[in-house]
Amino acid sequence: MTNKHHIIDRFISYVTIDTQSDPESNSTPSTEKQWELANKLVDELKEMGMQEVSIDENAYVMATLPATVAHKVPVIGFVSHFDTSPDFTGTNVKPQIVENYDGKDIVLNEEKNIILSPDYFEDLLLYKGKTLITTDGTTLLGADDKAGITEIMTAMQYLIDNPDIPHGKIRICFTPDEEIGRGAHKFDVEKFGAEWAYTMDGSQIGELEYENFNAAQAVVTVKGKSVHPGYAKDKMVNSIYIAQDFINSLPRLETPEHTEGRQGFFHLNNIKGNVEETKLEYIIRDHDKEHFEARKEMMKNLTSDICEQYETDCISVEIKDQYFNMKEKIEPVMHIVDLAEEAMKEVDVKPIVRPIRGGTDGAQLSYMGLPCPNIFAGGHNFHGKYEYVPVENMQKATEVIVKIAELTAKKYES
Known part of the structure; x- marks a missing residue:
């Protein structure tokens, strides 16, 4: 034709x-x-x-x-x-x-x-x-x-x-x-x-x-305290380690490389940081609206738990919906x-x-x-x-x- x-x-x-x-x-x-x-x-x-x-x-x-x-x-x-x-x-x-x-x-x-x-x-x-x-x-x-x-x-x-x-x-x-x-x-x-x-x-x-996926973008900001490493005992708070705690607390198998079909995921696609501040950029994806909302809630709850653990407002998350x-x-x-x-x-x-x-x-x-x-x-x-x-x-x-x-x-x- x-x-x-x-x-x-x-x-x-x-x-x-x-x-x-x-x-x-x-x-x-x-x-x-x-x-x-x-x-x-x-x-x-x-x-x-x-x-x-x-x-x-x-x-x-x-x-x-x-x-x-x-x-x-x-x-x-x-x-x-x-x-x-x-x-x-x-x-x-x-x-x-x-x-x-x-x-x-x-x-x-x-x-x-x-x-x-x-x-x-x-x-x-x-x-x-x-x-x-x-x-x-x-x-x-x-x-x-x-x-x-x-x-x-x-x-x-x-x-x-x-x-x-x-x-x-x-x-x-x-x-x-x-x-x-x-x-x-x-x-x-x-x-x-x-x-x-x-x-x-x-x-x-x-x-x-x-x-198609429901989609959101999440930016996790971790605040630390930089002190001379030679005199840092009980003073330094390393934002990179706290960020690592956050990363490891999300379900490891719910990532793009482990999912298919209608399975959703968290995808960490950028990290930028030092002792004083670390930023994690995630995208959140799920076909199911309830699961999508639960993923966003999980991130929010995780930041609260980490703040409680460190007894400080050391971590926050900003989530923006992208499409549905x-x-x-x-x-x-x-x-x-x-x-x-x-x-x-x-x-x-x-x-x-x-x-x-x-x-x-x-x-x-x-x-x-x-x-x-x-x-x-x-x-x-x-x-x-x-x-x-x-x-x-x-x-x-x-x-x-x-x-x-x-x-x-x-x-x-x-």
Whole structure:
């Protein structure tokens, strides 16, 4: 249906533009370089014939594909983000194309001996005979989420080129700063005007997700007393040791490396300290709302217990909620998930319905009044040098978008 070479060319034209976001920045977008791809997308949308193409002062790109049917159909939307993760460099991306993958090791970078191996990344074996796009071992690829953008753009072009396919009005949006948790912060849901939407931002082919973590950030501050170590007896209070007590008091097996599925965790992702003061930065994650609240309470109780033990206010915790499980907002409108599942089956994709062990713009959008499940974009090993995407996955995701549009129109014929 969709031309493989057109998808490859489009995808490569996007990933070779550096769009890393920056969590330390307070601007939107968080980096100036995101504007380059945002403006390119605006030009391409106008050129292909999309209507109501707009870009606002925060680089949110929106456009409309008018309906091809006369009967009333709900307006649906598709959303992707153009920033890439700050976790690994996205500067000077040099994609490599592996035709007819043979199931063996792929040498990403001979000089640095960087190898993408199915011995470690078993999912590779799903794609024997397929065309893979990989990194050169020195950057991330950016399939998260430029694969999603490629798929939405290709699907819109296909629908424009095939006006006989019935569909209602379709809205699309490309956002900045998703990777730093701000992708939906300045999303104008009212302007978007869709009844529901889908983020094209999942991984493996077939993924369909309407559950995600409840998420919070916790900053634990430990205060000590610095005294010359030669004269410190009964005077020094070493904040690092107290911080160690705190770390060791949380359940050791409830961490990312020991959990899966719907299991939640505490994740210590940064420590900075000395005798006088130590700061611990945690993220708290759980699909279950009650368990999520219990995790936050556990942290608060632990700080109280340690203060009691040391007979001083030596430790405090500040907890901020980040986002919530979209399941609560999607379950009342489960027909939108059923529709995506049916579309996948019609284009010979086996749906894999499972919870996201992370967040998505769709979670925040769902709480802003735009129910928004997440559909696969097709890439693997996001945010690092081993990232890759099978071209056939992007083709299938494009077909799913087209089929969702068609099925929505048909279901509202009567």
